[in-house]
Amino acid sequence: MADGVVGPRDSASRDSPGCAVEVTDLTRKFGDFTAVDRVTFLVDPGEIFGFLGPNGAGKTTTIRMLTGLLAPTSGEGCVAGLDIRKETEALKQRIGYMSQLFSLYGDLTVEENIAFFAGLYGVAGERLAARRAWVLQMAGLAGHERQLTAELPLGWKQRLALGCAVLHEPPILFLDEPTSGVDPVARRNFWELIYSLADGGTTVLVSTHYMEEAEYCHRLALMNRGRLIALDTPKAIKALMTEPLLEIRTAHGPAVAQALQGQPGVVEAAMFGRAVHVAVENAQAAAAALPPLLAARGLDVRSVTPVRPSLEDVFVALVRREGGAVLG
Amino acid sequence: MTARLSAGRLWAMARKEWLHIRRDSRSLAMAFAVPAAMVVLFGYVITFDVRDIRMAVLDQSNTTQSRDLVDAFRSSGYFRVARQLTSDDQISPLLVRGTVRLVLVIPPDFARHLAAAEPAPVQALLDGGDANTASIAINYAQAIVTSYSATAVLKGVPLPVPIAVDSRVWYNEDLKSSSMIVPGLMAAIMMILSALLTSLTIAREWERGTMEQLAATPVHRLEVILGKLLPYLGIGAVDIVLVAVVGGVVFAVPFRGSPALLMVTGMLFLVGAQGLGMFISASAKSQFLATQLAMIVTFLPAMLLSGLMFDISSMPKVLQVISLVVPARYFIAATRGIFLKGVGLEVLWGQALGMLVFALAGLGLAVHAFRKEIV
Numbered sequence: 001m002a003d004g005v006v007g008p009r010d011s012a013s014r015d016s017p018g019c020a021v022e023v024t025d026l027t028r029k030f031g032d033f034t035a036v037d038r039v040t041f042l043v044d045p046g047e048i049f050g051f052l053g054p055n056g057a058g059k060t061t062t063i064r065m066l067t068g069l070l071a072p073t074s075g076e077g078c079v080a081g082l083d084i085r086k087e088t089e090a091l092k093q094r095i096g097y098m099s100q101l102f103s104l105y106g107d108l109t110v111e112e113n114i115a116f117f118a119g120l121y122g123v124a125g126e127r128l129a130a131r132r133a134w135v136l137q138m139a140g141l142a143g144h145e146r147q148l149t150a151e152l153p154l155g156w157k158q159r160l161a162l163g164c165a166v167l168h169e170p171p172i173l174f175l176d177e178p179t180s181g182v183d184p185v186a187r188r189n190f191w192e193l194i195y196s197l198a199d200g201g202t203t204v205l206v207s208t209h210y211m212e213e214a215e216y217c218h219r220l221a222l223m224n225r226g227r228l229i230a231l232d233t234p235k236a237i238k239a240l241m242t243e244p245l246l247e248i249r250t251a252h253g254p255a256v257a258q259a260l261q262g263q264p265g266v267v268e269a270a271m272f273g274r275a276v277h278v279a280v281e282n283a284q285a286a287a288a289a290l291p292p293l294l295a296a297r298g299l300d301v302r303s304v305t306p307v308r309p310s311l312e313d314v315f316v317a318l319v320r321r322e323g324g325a326v327l328g
Numbered sequence: 329m330t331a332r333l334s335a336g337r338l339w340a341m342a343r344k345e346w347l348h349i350r351r352d353s354r355s356l357a358m359a360f361a362v363p364a365a366m367v368v369l370f371g372y373v374i375t376f377d378v379r380d381i382r383m384a385v386l387d388q389s390n391t392t393q394s395r396d397l398v399d400a401f402r403s404s405g406y407f408r409v410a411r412q413l414t415s416d417d418q419i420s421p422l423l424v425r426g427t428v429r430l431v432l433v434i435p436p437d438f439a440r441h442l443a444a445a446e447p448a449p450v451q452a453l454l455d456g457g458d459a460n461t462a463s464i465a466i467n468y469a470q471a472i473v474t475s476y477s478a479t480a481v482l483k484g485v486p487l488p489v490p491i492a493v494d495s496r497v498w499y500n501e502d503l504k505s506s507s508m509i510v511p512g513l514m515a516a517i518m519m520i521l522s523a524l525l526t527s528l529t530i531a532r533e534w535e536r537g538t539m540e541q542l543a544a545t546p547v548h549r550l551e552v553i554l555g556k557l558l559p560y561l562g563i564g565a566v567d568i569v570l571v572a573v574v575g576g577v578v579f580a581v582p583f584r585g586s587p588a589l590l591m592v593t594g595m596l597f598l599v600g601a602q603g604l605g606m607f608i609s610a611s612a613k614s615q616f617l618a619t620q621l622a623m624i625v626t627f628l629p630a631m632l633l634s635g636l637m638f639d640i641s642s643m644p645k646v647l648q649v650i651s652l653v654v655p656a657r658y659f660i661a662a663t664r665g666i667f668l669k670g671v672g673l674e675v676l677w678g679q680a681l682g683m684l685v686f687a688l689a690g691l692g693l694a695v696h697a698f699r700k701e702i703v
Contacts, residue, residue: 030703064702067544068544069540069543069544069700069701069702070701070702070703071701088700089546089548090546092544092545092546093546095544097541097544098541099537099540099541099544101537101540102537103536103537103538103539103540103541104538104541105344105348105536105538106536107347107348107351107352108344108347108348108351112344112347115340115343116340116343116344117541117545118340119336119337119339119340119341119343120337120340120341120542120545120546120547121545121546122334122336122337124336161541164541
């Protein structure tokens with residue numbers, strides 16, 4: 001039954017040798033608004049590939065096009081060897097998908113949700129028993145099989161949703177902001193599950209707006225306003241920022257950031273948590289010149305220290321280089 | 329979509345949908361308690377029978393013959409003599425106030441005319457404010473007078489009886505309106521309830537966000553629609569039996585036809601009504617909007633244009649044409665045929681065909697409106 005719906009051809013090797021996802025000039029417009037703008041990239045099997053960007057950057061729209069939930073306006077795409085325009089239904093059997101918001105059935109129990117999605121993916125018999133046991137163990141839900149899903153804590157729901165998305169052991173898994181709303185500990189636990197799936201050979205495409213989470217990915221696609229602005233390993237992306245960076249600790253963050261914009265020697269000043277990060281032309285010169293300049297405006301500075309750029313700093317720098325503003 | 333249909337996926341959908349219904353007490357109550365209550369309520373309320381009409385008598389003849397005529401009215405069961413009048417002036421106030429609906433005036437020469445074997449006119453004055461009751465009352469009064477004349481002839485009183493009407497009513501011998509109403513109600517209730525229940529199902533998936541996960545699976549949209557339909561078809565089948573039993577027990581409605589034919593035509597009708605509900609649900613994507621639409625689309629047509637209460641052939645031409653697309657019309661004709669006349673497909677094939685078209689249209693619309701695209 002399950003095999004019958006996979007599609008007329010097993011073309012993973014024919015169409016795109018050795019590639020899990022291949023996308024060329026993928027574009028989606030909603031009226032005049034271009035949600036995703038000529039995005040091109042390639043994902044290798046077994047890779048953990050991250051989409052990073054603020055809300056509205058086009059991450060969700062990109063994932064929906066890759067999962068056959070939304071037709072592209074133009075461009076080509078191929079997932080697991082299947083055309084994302086023409087073979088959407090066969091494609092859905094070969095991928096797992098977990099949406100941004102919890103979307104299992106709250107009025108069904110844990111095991112009823114598992115049974116339902118197993119039925120839709122054609123997982124039956126002994127395989128179902130084995131997969132069911134695996135999901136319960138993986139999600140830490142053994143003993144809670146008969147509990148209504150709505151009553152579970154959010155972190156558990158998300159692990160169950162992940163389990164239901166991989167019941168049929170898809171080679172490619174799409175996760176759209178899977179950890180939004182949960183605490184850092186639950187987030188770390190979730191990422192351990194993602195790693196164990198990737199170790200088992202699953203290709204994972206995951207979107208996030210948590211910068212620290214993006215560091216876990218093998219490669220990152222930085223998106224802003226529908227465009228792909230960088231694509232590389234987290235380390236290489238951080239190396240894209242060539243200007244030295246200073247962190248200014250102050251009680252007047254926003255005022256300091258504003259005062260520094262356009263000052264000689266300052267490339268960019270932006271809030272970073274409660275501190276201000278300043279990209280400068282020369283670290284030593286700026287560290288000496290900036291505190292008096294701010295003091296003259298009545299803004300006292302607690303400390304000025306050189307720091308290594310984080311992904312967020314790079315993101316801001318790249319957006320500035322593109323001449324645009326960060327959305328979100 | 330080229331993927332083949334799968335019985336496993338269909339079954340998974342149906343099972344899941346049944347669990348939703350089972351866990352939702354409101355749906356369960358709506359599915360079983362409402363139809364039974366509606367039949368009892370409507371069976372009593374929608375009645376065209378007129379009994380115990382209050383009347384007054386002004387007997388100016390005051391003879392054995394005139395008293396016999398009044399007794400004939402009294403013993404018919406249709407009239408209750410509330411007042412005996414003594415003069416003309418008393419008539420008008422009684423009719424104006426609605427104290428009585430009919431006044432029978434027997435003139436002083438009534439007995440003399442009878443004795444002379446001449447026509448003996450009597451006068452009936454009616455309150456036409458309620459035209460329906462008035463026309464029924466005058467029919468009853470005429471029947472009583474006619475039968476009185478015939479009896480008078482039999483008793484040896486030579487009386488000219490121009491025409492003796494010997495009428496016999498077939499199928500609903502007692503002319504009980506509940507026998508007409510209950511089978512018809514079955515159709516109207518099924519229509520409204522089915523569309524209402526199913527109008528929630530797809531909109532609920534959209535509102536709760538579960539549609540996104542569902543759409544990401546390889547489930548075929550026909551499997552979604554049919555899978556969601558199956559549990560409601562089961563409920564509908566139980567409801568058909570329930571209404572037939574309540575009708576038989578509470579209102580002594582006869583059942584003369586084939587239960588199998590009732591079930592088959594009922595299923596066709598249910599598929600159509602539920603398909604329509606799902607079409608509305610898939611198009612509206614909001615439970616509130618969908619239930620409102622389902623009510624509007626089903627309630628008034630099923631009640632007014634289906635032949636449930638008003639005879640279709642006596643409607644204006646425009647409404648008759650519109651009633652052709654009111655599916656309840658076909659099922660009502662079928663249920664009445666099956667319950668009261670015991671007829672089969674040889675008579676009801678047209679109705680069965682109408683419901684088949686309705687079933688296919690409902691399913692087609694629902695599948696067409698259901699999209700697995702998330703925008």
